[in-house]
Amino acid sequence: xxxxxxxxxxxxxxxxxxxxxxxxxxxxxxxxxxxxxxxxxxxxxxxxxxxxxxxxxxxxxxxxxxxxxxxxxxxxxxxxxxxxxxxxxxxxxxxxxxxxxxxxxxxxxxxxxxxxxxxxxxxxxxxxxxxxxxxxxxxxxxxxxxxxxxxxxxxxxxxxxxxxxxxxxxxxxxxxxxxxxxxxxxxxxxxxxxxxxxxxxxxxxxxxxxxxxxxxxxxxxxxxxxxxxxxxxxxxxxxxxxxxxxxxxxxxxxxxxxxxxxxxxxxxxxxxxxxxxxxxxxxxxxxxxxxxxxxxxxxxxxxxxxxxxxxxxxxxxxxx
Amino acid sequence: xxxxxxxxxxxxxxxxxxxxxxxxxxxxxxxxxxxxxxxxxxxxxxxxxxxxxxxxxxxxxxxxxxxxxxxxxxxxxxxxxxxxxxxxxxxxxxxxxxxxxxxxxxxxxxxxxxxxxxxxxxxxxxxxxxxxxxxxxxxxxxxxxxxxxxxxxxxxxxxxxxxxxxxxxxxxxxxxxxxxxxxxxxxxxxxxxxxxxxxxxxxxxxxxxxxxxxxxxxxxxxxxxxxxxxxxxxxxxxxxxxxxxxxxxxxxxxxxxxxxxxxxxxxxxxxxxxxxxxxxxxxxxxxxxxxxxxxxxxxxxxxxxxxxxxxxxxxxxxxx
Numbered sequence: 001x002x003x004x005x006x007x008x009x010x011x012x013x014x015x016x017x018x019x020x021x022x023x024x025x026x027x028x029x030x031x032x033x034x035x036x037x038x039x040x041x042x043x044x045x046x047x048x049x050x051x052x053x054x055x056x057x058x059x060x061x062x063x064x065x066x067x068x069x070x071x072x073x074x075x076x077x078x079x080x081x082x083x084x085x086x087x088x089x090x091x092x093x094x095x096x097x098x099x100x101x102x103x104x105x106x107x108x109x110x111x112x113x114x115x116x117x118x119x120x121x122x123x124x125x126x127x128x129x130x131x132x133x134x135x136x137x138x139x140x141x142x143x144x145x146x147x148x149x150x151x152x153x154x155x156x157x158x159x160x161x162x163x164x165x166x167x168x169x170x171x172x173x174x175x176x177x178x179x180x181x182x183x184x185x186x187x188x189x190x191x192x193x194x195x196x197x198x199x200x201x202x203x204x205x206x207x208x209x210x211x212x213x214x215x216x217x218x219x220x221x222x223x224x225x226x227x228x229x230x231x232x233x234x235x236x237x238x239x240x241x242x243x244x245x246x247x248x249x250x251x252x253x254x255x256x257x258x259x260x261x262x263x264x265x266x267x268x269x270x271x272x273x274x275x276x277x278x279x280x281x282x283x284x285x286x287x288x289x290x291x292x293x294x295x296x297x298x299x300x301x302x303x304x305x306x307x308x309x310x311x312x313x314x315x316x317x318x319x320x
Numbered sequence: 321x322x323x324x325x326x327x328x329x330x331x332x333x334x335x336x337x338x339x340x341x342x343x344x345x346x347x348x349x350x351x352x353x354x355x356x357x358x359x360x361x362x363x364x365x366x367x368x369x370x371x372x373x374x375x376x377x378x379x380x381x382x383x384x385x386x387x388x389x390x391x392x393x394x395x396x397x398x399x400x401x402x403x404x405x406x407x408x409x410x411x412x413x414x415x416x417x418x419x420x421x422x423x424x425x426x427x428x429x430x431x432x433x434x435x436x437x438x439x440x441x442x443x444x445x446x447x448x449x450x451x452x453x454x455x456x457x458x459x460x461x462x463x464x465x466x467x468x469x470x471x472x473x474x475x476x477x478x479x480x481x482x483x484x485x486x487x488x489x490x491x492x493x494x495x496x497x498x499x500x501x502x503x504x505x506x507x508x509x510x511x512x513x514x515x516x517x518x519x520x521x522x523x524x525x526x527x528x529x530x531x532x533x534x535x536x537x538x539x540x541x542x543x544x545x546x547x548x549x550x551x552x553x554x555x556x557x558x559x560x561x562x563x564x565x566x567x568x569x570x571x572x573x574x575x576x577x578x579x580x581x582x583x584x585x586x587x588x589x590x591x592x593x594x595x596x597x598x599x600x601x602x603x604x605x606x607x608x609x610x611x612x613x614x615x616x617x618x619x620x621x622x623x624x625x626x627x628x629x630x631x632x633x634x635x636x637x638x639x640x
Contacts, residue, residue, distance in 0.1 A: 086430075
């Protein structure tokens with residue numbers, strides 16, 4: 001997240017959350033501590049905490065209670081990344097070696113378990129049964145997303161619906177829930193937290209589609225991993241689905257497997273870029289972005305609303 | 321669980337739960353389905369569901385609502401076993417090959433994740449916010465137990481307190497919660513569910529101590545894995561702590577590591593058996609059993625109370 005989008009009060013609150021995250025993952029077990037710190041220091045955009053804080057502004061905002069929601073959600077996200085990297089056999093994330101690559105699958109497994117456990121522990125600080133139901137549901141969907149990811153790998157005959165369901169579970173839902181829970185735990189009314197959920201959902205869909213586009217258009221430096229890595233790992237994303245509408249390109253895509261080299265990918269990536277698939281994917285992302293902005297229009301005119309709009313447009317234009 | 325301890329109505333309800341478990345783990349992903357079914361078919365004593373049902377008898381018992389609690393708890397337990405086997409590098413459980421041994425650590429990781437996800441899904445059928453809080457807490461403790469297990473492996477200078485805390489998290493807590501939640505979700509009063517929690521806690525402690533004794537006194541056929549396997553894997557249990565009170569025996573125990581052969585273990589096991597350590601451990605188990613029976617005395621005199629008492633004594637005498 002580009003922090004210039006946030007004002008100085010929010011920045012200070014954001015520091016509180018970052019410090020709280022460090023506390024949350026502390027462990028007496030040296031290896032676990034090392035692995036968790038490596039993960040935390042690798043950064044990330046922390047968009048979930050940002051959305052929690054901004055959504056809480058629509059209720060009675062108190063950083064000392066809302067921080068629990070923000071930390072719990074970011075930790076669920078981090079835990080899912082660690083297990084995802086095991087499933088994807090990923091070596092790099094955000095330019096840093098993954099836990100499974102630095103150590104092994106086993107250590108990645110229990111680092112993920114540990115971070116999920118810490119997240120659940122933070123959740124017990126939230127005294128709101130609706131919040132607990134929403135969070136349990138979110139964890140279920142994250143687990144299901146993990147399963148979808150396994151099931152749909154190298155399954156080239158999947159359709160747009162499969163893709164959209166997968167990115168909903170993988171990304172959009174947790175962003176939607178971040179917006180919803182920010183409002184719920186700050187005591188905002190039902191209409192407001194339902195609108196914020198919708199906003200988060202649309203933004204999350206738009207965000208993930210752009211992420212999937214960047215896998216083709218980004219440089220290795222920007223991505224922190226080689227371009228085309230998603231496809232090489234068998235993750236069939238929106239640009240790939242559009243590219244396969246061209247029969248010639250489809251036959252090339254169908255040949256991709258774990259053994260495909262980086263060099264072979266270079267040619268395929270540029271063919272996909274030339275096919276118009278990227279533009280088509282962008283237009284779907286823009287459609288979701290528009291829907292998000294439309295939802296935002298229905299919310300009361302507080303300062304946080306403008307920041308949410310700025311973030312939405314920033315996400316639409318982001319390059320990494 | 322020896323089903324002869326249950327009457328025919330309970331047996332029928334127990335079948336409902338077994339069928340529900342099969343439904344719960346169904347997956348479109350072939351590998352995941354295979355791994356989960358292998359785990360389910362390997363059986364287990366299903367003591368958590370039994371305690372849920374019996375405790376629910378202290379409230380308004382309805383199998384169609386209470387089954388959700390029973391299934392959710394048994395699935396949490398199963399998920400933790402799968403990840404535990406990865407941590408312990410275990411090849412066998414209940415005489416059947418483990419998932420990590422049959423496939424690998426990665427598949428075991430996501431089978432465990434999947435079963436935990438299914439468990440959380442069952443929990444959403446429970447409309448009781450106290451129940452959700454208790455369950456979240458239980459999952460946290462199970463995660464912490466997993467971490468304790470990693471931290472305390474081959475740490476021979478641990479004391480009785482470390483051991484008791486570990487088995488509380490590993491076993492007693494989930495049994496306590498099974499008893500508590502059976503009562504809570506059946507709408508029993510607070511005094512009753514607090515007593516049942518205590519009963520379950522004491523029974524769980526007693527149960528795990530006996531499990532740890534059986535690792536030394538059981539045969540490979542009874543245990544479904546070689547005797548002494550816990551110690552060889554670095555799990556320091558109560559008999560080992562007592563055995564180490566003898567300096568000579570201590571120096572032999574300290575030499576145990578992952579490379580210790582089955583043959584070397586045979587001599588050590590018989591020395592531990594001769595040291596009086598087993599008797600001492602049994603007396604601690606009996607102490608917990610007595611406390612459990614004492615708690616039971618305070619509960620209303622319904623039929624389920626007698627069954628709980630029978631199960632308690634059965635656990636005290638079990639051979640596998």
